[in-house]
Amino acid sequence: MSRIKKILKWSLIVTLVLIVSIVSFGYWFINLLPKPEISKEELQATLPTDLPYLTENVIEPRGKILAVVTSVGVMGSSGKSTGYELTELSRAYYVFKANGFEVDIASTKGGLPPVVIDGDDMKEFDYAFLNDSIAQGKVRNSIAISTVNPDDYAAIYFVGGKGAMFDFPDNEHIQALLKDYYQSGKVIGAVCHGPAALINVKLDNGRPLLENKTVSAFTNEEELFLIKDAKEIFPFLLQDKLIEQGAKFDEGYLYLEQLSIDKHLITGQNPWSVWALAEAMIAQIGYTPKPRQKSAEENSVSVLITYESKGFDAAKVEIGKACKQNPRSIDRELIAVHSLVATMQLNLGKSFDLIQLLRYSNEYL
Structure with a gap:
């Protein structure tokens, strides 16, 4: 009976540690995202x-x-x-x-x-x-x-x-x-x-x-x-x-x-x-499209395609070029979402890379 109690005790401790770790990671992850430039309203x-x-x-x-x-x-x-x-x-x-x-x-x-x-x-x-x-x-x-x-x-x-x-x-x-x-x-x-x-x-x-x-x-x-x-x-x-x-x-x-x-x-x-x-x-x-400033979402999609096709370093260079012109030219939330998708697919290496790209983009803010 005492052995069962010990197992239950350690199971509870491990569960609590996991919950605290997940909550802490979630809080840290959310804080990677800067406040929007304009309000939702x-x-x-x-x-x-x-x-x-x-x-x-x-x-x-x-x-x-x-x-x-x-x-x-x-x-x-x-x-x-x-x-x-x-x-x-x-x-x-x-x-x-x-x-x-x-x-x-x-x-x-x-x-x-x-x-x-x-x-x-x-x-x-x-x-x-x-x-x-x-x-x-x-x-x-x-x-x-x-x-x-x-x-x-x-x-x-x-x-x-x-x-x-x-x-x-x-x-x-x-x-x-x-x-x-x-x-x-x-x-x-x-x-x-x-x-x-x-x-x-x-x-x-x-x-x-x-x-x-x-x-x-x-x-x-x-x-x-x-x-x-x-x-x-x-x-x-x-x-x-x-x-x-x-x-x-x-x-x-x-x-x-x-x-x-x-x-x-x-x-x-x-x-x-x-x-x-x-x-x-x-x-x-038959017409040349009118010039248009690309959205932060489009720039982030481009960065993610560069990551997929050319790797981490090339994506990092692209982020740097965009953020030097305008720190808000990258949609950081979109990169974060793709990191979460990679985690759900158990592609932890990709998830970590995207978090690193997200952190790097924040250096320009």
């Missing part, structure tokens, strides 16, 4: 007129681009809510606007579509979109895809969001639009789950649009990391289905920017690909 109050990218060197009208979002608000029979990803619409919307294009918003059913707003991902362009009465009017009264005239637009852009997995692939109006746009050489863009729109589209020759096309989209690894039972919830995994229909799937690093350009078909892997994708669409239409 100020950020949430951002207006389109506060963004120099939109208000300076205004470009004359060049035409219209159609952005398409999902009308599905629940993931199948799971009961989990979904919709289109606000950041994937807002950032592309303003790139198109800044480059002289009016943007219409359509959905599979028309009217007010369901939206996913992740407060941790929201930045000034996203809050400006929420405070933009014109943009919000277009969202509330989105055009039913069945009524869209393809001749009205220079390009079409399919916004991501997990709901797209349920209503994009079998929509006959989407299929007709995509066949028309692809065969006429108009620019097609799609990001994250948006490439689900490309599934089941057949050209006049009877072949799948996706056949032998290089594409990127939300990967199996990204999907299953976030939703362990994704195979049961979704009708298919997007990467698998794209490959099944003949696509050459171009997979980038986990939760980092990845863009595929196959002539006038432009696809992006995830939300971190939106800026590059929207600007690539402008270039493919």
Whole structure:
């Protein structure tokens, strides 16, 4: 009996030590993140007129681009809510606007579509979109895809969001639009789950649009990391289905920017690909994208890609160059999140490296 008591006693001590250690590490880790430059309240109050990218060197009208979002608000029979990803619409919307294009918003059913707003991902362009009465009017009264005239637009852009997995692939109006746009050489863009729109589209020759096309989209690894039972919830995994229909799937690093350009078909892997994708669409239409100061999030994504492709030292040099110009040009929270993801994957070496990069960036503050 005394032996059992000793075992229980030491088990309790070890458990308490682990709890204290985890709490202490968490406190230390959180303190690595500097206080934001502006308050959350100020950020949430951002207006389109506060963004120099939109208000300076205004470009004359060049035409219209159609952005398409999902009308599905629940993931199948799971009961989990979904919709289109606000950041994937807002950032592309303003790139198109800044480059002289009016943007219409359509959905599979028309009217007010369901939206996913992740407060941790929201930045000034996203809050400006929420405070933009014109943009919000277009969202509330989105055009039913069945009524869209393809001749009205220079390009079409399919916004991501997990709901797209349920209503994009079998929509006959989407299929007709995509066949028309692809065969006429108009620019097609799609990001994250948006490439689900490309599934089941057949050209006049009877072949799948996706056949032998290089594409990127939300990967199996990204999907299953976030939703362990994704195979049961979704009708298919997007990467698998794209490959099944003949696509050459171009997979980038986990939760980092990845863009595929196959002539006038432009696809992006995830939300971190939106800026590059929207600007690539402008270039493919035939215009040089308007100069834009890259966001701290984009700079951090670049650093993380450099770390993955070239190693720690190269990533450290890139951080130094960015922070010498502006100490706030790095999104430290994003680097911290990737460190936590590495820990969850039991890649402790990577996690430690990213913490070291985070600490190094703080030397410039």
